[in-house]
Amino acid sequence: MVPSRVICSLTRHRNSEGLTRKVGGVKTLIRSYCVGEGKKDALMKNDLVTIRSCSELRNAISPEFVASPHSKLYGIIWNTPLQNVYVVKKPWNKDTTLATYEFIRHLHAHYPAVNVIVNENTAEEVIEQSDSNAEIQRRENERTETDDSKRSESVIYTGSVEEIVKKTDLIVTIGGDGTILRAVSAFSNTSVPPIVSFAMGTLGFLLPFNFTKHAETFKSVYDSTAKALHRSRLECHVVRGSGASPELSEKAKEYRANRFQSPTQATMQHAINDIFLHRGSQPNLISLDIFIDNTFLTTTTGDGLTFATPTGSTAYSLSAGGSIAHPLVRCIIMTPVCPRSLSFRPLILPATSHIMIKLSENNRNTSIKLSIDGIPQQDVMPGDSIHIVSDSGTIYIPGKHDPPPFLASRNDFDNVINPSTIHESCTVSTSSANPSNRLRRSGIWCVASGENGWFKDINELLCFNSTFAAKNRS
Numbered sequence: 001m002v003p004s005r006v007i008c009s010l011t012r013h014r015n016s017e018g019l020t021r022k023v024g025g026v027k028t029l030i031r032s033y034c035v036g037e038g039k040k041d042a043l044m045k046n047d048l049v050t051i052r053s054c055s056e057l058r059n060a061i062s063p064e065f066v067a068s069p070h071s072k073l074y075g076i077i078w079n080t081p082l083q084n085v086y087v088v089k090k091p092w093n094k095d096t097t098l099a100t101y102e103f104i105r106h107l108h109a110h111y112p113a114v115n116v117i118v119n120e121n122t123a124e125e126v127i128e129q130s131d132s133n134a135e136i137q138r139r140e141n142e143r144t145e146t147d148d149s150k151r152s153e154s155v156i157y158t159g160s161v162e163e164i165v166k167k168t169d170l171i172v173t174i175g176g177d178g179t180i181l182r183a184v185s186a187f188s189n190t191s192v193p194p195i196v197s198f199a200m201g202t203l204g205f206l207l208p209f210n211f212t213k214h215a216e217t218f219k220s221v222y223d224s225t226a227k228a229l230h231r232s233r234l235e236c237h238v239v240r241g242s243g244a245s246p247e248l249s250e251k252a253k254e255y256r257a258n259r260f261q262s263p264t265q266a267t268m269q270h271a272i273n274d275i276f277l278h279r280g281s282q283p284n285l286i287s288l289d290i291f292i293d294n295t296f297l298t299t300t301t302g303d304g305l306t307f308a309t310p311t312g313s314t315a316y317s318l319s320a321g322g323s324i325a326h327p328l329v330r331c332i333i334m335t336p337v338c339p340r341s342l343s344f345r346p347l348i349l350p351a352t353s354h355i356m357i358k359l360s361e362n363n364r365n366t367s368i369k370l371s372i373d374g375i376p377q378q379d380v381m382p383g384d385s386i387h388i389v390s391d392s393g394t395i396y397i398p399g400k401h402d403p404p405p406f407l408a409s410r411n412d413f414d415n416v417i418n419p420s421t422i423h424e425s426c427t428v429s430t431s432s433a434n435p436s437n438r439l440r441r442s443g444i445w446c447v448a449s450g451e452n453g454w455f456k457d458i459n460e461l462l463c464f465n466s467t468f469a470a471k472n473r474s
Contacts, residue, residue, distance in 0.1 A: 049127045054117050054157035057084055057167045063194065065228060065445060072328060073227035073448055076194055082222055086117045086168040086193070088183040090175030096200050097129045099174050099211050106215060108154050111222065116156045117167060123158040161186050168193050170221065174211065176201015181272060181373050184444060188270045191441040194228055196221055205314055205457050208449035221447060228445040231311045231327050232351065233391045234271045236372055237406055241383025268406075271372045272444060273312030275388060277357065277380065278304030278337065280369035285340060287360035288368075292353055294401040299360050302339035304368075307332055307355065307388050314462065322346040324462075326454060332390060352395040354403070357386040392442040 061083070065074040087103065090096040100122070107114050118126065158164075165186055171193050173179045180197055187193070198214055199207035209217050220226040279286045288305055290297045308317035310325035313333050318324060322335035323346055330351035336344050349355070359368065359382045367379035370386070380386060387404065396403045458464045 050155045051123050051127060052155060052157050054084075054115075054159040054163050054167050057115055057117070057157060059166055060084060060168050060193065062169075062191070063224075065230075071227070072451055073229055074445070075224070076221060076226050076228050076445070076447070077224045078222075081113065082169050083113060084115050084117055084167045084169045086164060086171050086183070087122070088119070088171065088173045088175070088179055089122055090179050090201055091121060092125060093175070093200075094129075096174050097125060099198070099200060099214075101126060101129070103172070103174065103211075103214055104154055104156060107218070110215075111218075114222075116154075117164055118156055118158055119161070119164065120158050123156060126156065165190060171195045172218070173197045174200055176204065177206050178202075180206050184270075184272050185373065185375065189268065192233075192444040194221070194445045194447060196226075196447045205461060206311070206446060208447070208453050217447070226447050229327060229448040230443050230445055231272065232309050232330065232443040234275055234307060234309055234332065235268055235387075235389050235391050236271060236275045236370075237268045237387040237389075237404075238370070238377070238380065239385045239387065239404075239406065240267075241381070241385075269372050269377070270391060271307075271312070272309060273315050273373045274306050274308040274317055275386075276304060276306045276316060276337075276371045277386065278369050278371075279365060282365050284364040286365055286368050287363040289358045289360050290334075291356040291358075292349065293395075293397075294354070294356075298344070300336055300339055300344055301341070301360075302336050302344075304337040305357070306335045306337060308335065309333075314458070317346075320346075323348060324458065330390070330392070332388065350395075351390040351392060353389070354394050354396070354401070354407075355388040357388070359384070390442075 061078075061080045063082075064077040064079060066077055067074050085107065087100060089100045100118075104116050104126075107116055157167075159167075171183050173183050173195065176199070179201060180195065183195070184192055196209070196217060197207045198209050198211040198217075200211055201207070217226075277286070277288065285301050285303065287299055287301045289299050290305075306317050306320060306322070308315065308322060310327045310329050310331060310333070313322060313325040317333055317335045320335045320337045322333050325331055325333060325348065332349045332351060332353055332355065333346065334349060334355070335346040359380065363382065367381045370377040370380050387407070389407065394403070394407070
């Protein structure tokens with residue numbers, strides 16, 4: 001299917017011959033979509049860029065991640081050559097657009113077998129910018145004069161999110177931490193390809209590389225000499241109640257009937273940063289019952305509750321008073337947000353824990369808000385339950401703490417695991433028979449610039465343990 005935004009852009013100034021011209025006639029954009037023949041050659045093109053459908057590409061492949069006994073990082077080994085690269089940029093930003101175009105041209109010039117995939121908005125943005133931006137034209141002219149070669153046309157691929165997920169071997173982000181979260185969110189219900197991140201945004205906890213190093217950074221990934229840091233994710237399972245609970249008001253029952261198709265259903269999403277339950281704009285505090293491994297822990301009353309990964313420990317959890325955790329620490333950080341009880345302090349729980357949250361019976365709100373990595377989700381209501389587990393696996397005790405049906409049916413991970421076996425194998429392969437396949441398919445693999453980049457980040461970005469001494473303002 002042709003992206004709707006691309007068709008919209010193409011048909012703005014379409015003439016009787018099916019060609020589209022920008023105002024002034026400087027460039028010609030050709031729409032080659034053969035409805036009668038049922039095929040499409042190019043979704044959109046100009047003198048510099050041609051956009052095609054990513055359905056033409058082969059399906060995604062995964063590398064092996066090889067551990068070293070003297071390193072915290074894993075080597076990325078491509079047994080089949082890397083081919084499909086998904087480039088995600090900070091949207092509608094001139095600097096990232098120029099950088100994205102430069103990166104695409106670099107790949108086409110030095111890695112002709114590599115296919116570049118972008119989302120539909122980026123495809124439209126790149127072709128519009130390349131068609132009208134004088135800076136891109138100047139850079140292209142300089143490149144042609146320097147290389148003493150004929151200027152060639154760049155081909156990029158786009159499609160629906162589902163198509164892109166099926167085709168992506170490697171993710172490259174150009175922007176800030178928010179760009180990474182947006183890129184990873186497309187892979188919320190599947191394994192995430194390795195990620196290379198270039199810093200051109202506001203925040204940079206997940207951005208180890210400056211864009212000026214893009215050539216050598218990509219070469220190391222392509223040549224299987226790069227190293228990656230494994231970061232865990234959380235699974236958030238929302239189990240909707242039947243709606244027959246006596247505490248539900250008529251308004252709440254009507255809301256549930258309109259929002260949910262079946263009386264009981266479970267939905268799952270991944271979080272790389274955090275899962276946040278809060279009262280939203282409602283004036284009353286919320287009361288939540290917390291269960292850990294099927295054992296009641298406490299009832300909290302306050303503004304909300306956040307569950308963070310080690311990666312997310314420097315995000316909202318930190319602002320709410322939570323601890324900072326190194327990405328390699330396998331844990332789930334539970335942090336209350338403005339609790340009524342001052343004795344409710346943040347907890348660091350084992351990553352193998354199964355956490356369940358329910359609205360308390362004395363909760364005064366008919367619903368509470370849920371957001372995952374900053375993206376609002378459907379409201380949680382009385383009778384619903386939130387189940388939070390690490391995507392690397394959970395320990396269950398048969399007969400005492402059995403997994404719920406929606407977790408027991410997971411194909412990716414065992415119901416009962418031993419945490420000590422997670423890192424036993426030195427190779428994390430694509431074979432489903434390999435016991436360490438769980439690690440490969442869980443979390444995200446971020447290409448790292450060195451062993452201890454995290455310590456540099458908390459010092460430079462958080463000003464860790466800085467003094468209160470007045471700075472020289474001269």
